Amino acid sequence: MKKVIFAILMWCGLPGMLAAQVGIYQHGTVVRMHMGDCMAAHHGLMVAFGGPSAPSSQESCPEYTLLSNSVAYVIVGRSSNQLIPLAEEIDFRLHNNELAVRVDDAKHEARFTIKEMIVRAEYDRMQQRMEEQMRVSEAQKDPSVIRQQMGGADEQQQMRLR
Amino acid sequence: MLTRFNRTLSKIVGLAMVCCYPTLGLAAGPSEPAEVVTFRSSVNEVRLVFFAKDDHNHPVAELQKNDFAVIDDERVIRDFRSFNRSSMMKLDIVVLIDSSESVLPQFKKEMGQVLQLISHGPWSEGDSVSVVAFSGMEARVVCEKVCDSALSGDHTKYWTTGGATPLFDAVELATKLIEKHRRPDVWPVLVIFSDGDDTISNSTFKDALHSVRAVAAQVYAIDLGRPGLPTNGTATLQNLAYESGGRWIRISDGASTVFNSVIDDLHSAHVVTYKLPESVSEFHQVQILPTRNLKLQFRCRRGYYSTNGTQKEEGL
Numbered sequence: 001m002k003k004v005i006f007a008i009l010m011w012c013g014l015p016g017m018l019a020a021q022v023g024i025y026q027h028g029t030v031v032r033m034h035m036g037d038c039m040a041a042h043h044g045l046m047v048a049f050g051g052p053s054a055p056s057s058q059e060s061c062p063e064y065t066l067l068s069n070s071v072a073y074v075i076v077g078r079s080s081n082q083l084i085p086l087a088e089e090i091d092f093r094l095h096n097n098e099l100a101v102r103v104d105d106a107k108h109e110a111r112f113t114i115k116e117m118i119v120r121a122e123y124d125r126m127q128q129r130m131e132e133q134m135r136v137s138e139a140q141k142d143p144s145v146i147r148q149q150m151g152g153a154d155e156q157q158q159m160r161l162r
Numbered sequence: 163m164l165t166r167f168n169r170t171l172s173k174i175v176g177l178a179m180v181c182c183y184p185t186l187g188l189a190a191g192p193s194e195p196a197e198v199v200t201f202r203s204s205v206n207e208v209r210l211v212f213f214a215k216d217d218h219n220h221p222v223a224e225l226q227k228n229d230f231a232v233i234d235d236e237r238v239i240r241d242f243r244s245f246n247r248s249s250m251m252k253l254d255i256v257v258l259i260d261s262s263e264s265v266l267p268q269f270k271k272e273m274g275q276v277l278q279l280i281s282h283g284p285w286s287e288g289d290s291v292s293v294v295a296f297s298g299m300e301a302r303v304v305c306e307k308v309c310d311s312a313l314s315g316d317h318t319k320y321w322t323t324g325g326a327t328p329l330f331d332a333v334e335l336a337t338k339l340i341e342k343h344r345r346p347d348v349w350p351v352l353v354i355f356s357d358g359d360d361t362i363s364n365s366t367f368k369d370a371l372h373s374v375r376a377v378a379a380q381v382y383a384i385d386l387g388r389p390g391l392p393t394n395g396t397a398t399l400q401n402l403a404y405e406s407g408g409r410w411i412r413i414s415d416g417a418s419t420v421f422n423s424v425i426d427d428l429h430s431a432h433v434v435t436y437k438l439p440e441s442v443s444e445f446h447q448v449q450i451l452p453t454r455n456l457k458l459q460f461r462c463r464r465g466y467y468s469t470n471g472t473q474k475e476e477g478l
Contacts, residue, residue, distance in 0.1 A: 033451070034236040086231035086238055087453040103456065134440050 025091035025102060028073075030084055032065035036076065063115065066092065066099070072123035075099050075112035082110060206438045208234065211248060211349055211380065211431050212407065212450050212462035221430035222458065230460060232434065233449040235441045240453070248431035251349045252288040256336040256379075259304075260356035262297040262327040265386050272417035273355065279421055281309055290343065294336050298325050299362060301332035306339060326362035329354075329398070330370040337373035349433075350379040353424055354402070355417065357387040358395025367398060374406050378466060381408040382424045389414060407463035438468060 038061040062077040064084055077083070084090065084101050091102040093109075100109040118126075210232065214222040222229075232239040257280060259273055260266070266273070280291050293304040333352070340350040352374070360367070374381060383399035389412055396410075403410040409427065411420050439446075444467050450460035 030238050032236045033233050033238055083451060083456055085454050085456055086240070086451050088228075088240060131440065134442055137442065138440075 024093050026068050026093060027089050028066045028068040028092055029089060030064050030066050030086050033086070034063055035060040035080070036063040037061070038076070038079075064112070066090075067120065067123070070120050072118045072120055073099060073114055074116035074118075076115050077110075077112055082112070084110065084112075207243065207435050208438050208446075208448075208466065209433060209435045210448060210450075210462055211433050212460055213427070213431050215459045215461075217457040223430075225432060229453055229455065229458065230450050231453050232436065233447075233451060234436075234439050235443065235446040235448075237439050239436050239439065241436065243435045243437065245432065245434050248349060248433050249286075249429060251347055251433060252345075253285070253290070253351060253428065254340060254343050254348045255289070255291045255351045255353060256294060256339055257291065258294045258296065258301075258332050258336055258352060258354045258356065260297070260327060260329065260354075260386065261295045263325060264327065264359070265357050266297070269355070269386055269413070269417065272413070275418040276355070276421050279418055292336075292339050294332055294339070296328050296332035299328065301328050301335045303335070303339065307343065327356070327360055328363045329356055329358065329360040330363035330365040330367060333370040333402075334365045334373050337377045337379065340377045340379055344377070350377055351382065351408075351428065352379050352406075353382045353384065353421070354399065355384045355386060355413075356395070356399065357393070358383070358385065358397075358399040359387075359393065360395075360398065367401075371402065371405060374402065375463070375465065375467060378463065379406060380463065381406040382427075383408065383410045384417070384420050384424075385410060385412050405464045407461055441468070444468060
């Protein structure tokens with residue numbers, strides 16, 4: 001019986017252990033997360049002919065933006081409770097068009113559907129553009145921000161004489 | 163030489179007088195209205211009170227700063243300005259008691275015990291407790307901040323039992339009290355004893371929820387409704403508690419036991435602060451998730467309002 005349990009454990013933990021030993025894991029950081037539509041992650045035949053295990057359209061699944069050195073991945077969980085530990089750095093690898101994240105505490109890998117892949121430099125440029133747009137719209141709402149940006153007010157606290 | 167020096171000096175003094183004249187004139191002029199000086203400051207820090215539990219549903223006492231991350235408006239935040247136990251903060255508790263006919267006759271004795279607890283309660287120095295009762299057409303303040311003497315005698319005089327239940331108006335009144343007492347180092351908490359069935363308020367549930375979010379209060383909703391009968395009132399109380407990061411509890415164990423468990427819960431909380439992230443939306447949704455141990459569970463308010471990079475409410 002013990003041998004059987006040992007064999008099962010070995011079988012379950014083998015892919016992760018092998019991957020760790022071979023050193024095929026990449027490192028990355030999760031920078032964004034929100035609950036999105038599960039259907040976005042499950043398309044094609046699986047949705048059309050999916051059995052009861054397929055999530056309903058009302059269920060929401062976690063969607064993460066994971067940054068590696070060269071690529072930004074947008075990945076989607078298979079169910080609402082499929083979470084990634086949000087540590088500063090996580091280990092992951094690409095496997096059969098999916099992204100497998102190593103979860104230390106659970107001693108296994110969690111698999112996510114890849115929704116988008118963007119070259120890191122392009123992702124950074126997009127983020128920069130978005131931040132600039134946000135600053136401009138913020139400045140339009142509040143004139144004091146414009147004054148601050150123009151160097152008219154260096155301090156956070158402003159004194160206005162009426 | 164001296165005369166030349168005197169002439170130069172008198173020129174300098176004269177020039178100085180001319181330069182200062184407008185200012186002096188403004189300051190001394192009796193016909194000018196008094197100047198109003200307005201100081202404006204940007205608050206760019208979010209303060210989040212939260213609770214951590216392990217897989218056995220026990221509070222996590224030894225929680226570390228790097229055990230969790232905050233998701234604020236979809237951004238993952240790990241860089242915190244501070245992280246403490248909530249015991250560092252003072253409590254501003256407003257207890258709301260439904261004294262309407264549908265509830266009070268059943269719980270009058272128990273409410274008396276709760277009021278005794280409040281008056282002799284386990285409060286730390288600097289904590290304050292106010293009591294608001296609501297029934298009929300109105301919500302009224304029974305005592306504000308200093309409740310010891312007000313609650314030590316006969317409580318029945320506070321109960322004007324009758325008819326309707328203005329719960330949402332009572333919540334609005336309580337948030338106004340909190341707003342009045344507001345200080346950055348004070349944590350506002352509402353403890354509501356009610357069946358949740360509002361029947362007469364001018365305010366709506368949306369108004370009440372907005373006010374609770376605006377003052378960043380945590381709601382502990384003690385449900386006085388009958389167990390086993392799911393009602394709209396129960397759903398209302400559950401929503402208020404859930405959205406604010408508080409708890410919904412049935413009164414089955416007795417009012418005083420429940421009240422004590424609320425106090426214990428408050429003492430197990432943590433507080434984290436971080437820089438307000440830039441966002442296009444005024445309402446920031448927040449969530450706390452583990453960084454390593456996925457069995458840890460976190461509870462906090464669901465969101466807060468911010469405008470132009472300035473947090474409207476100081477985000478407790």
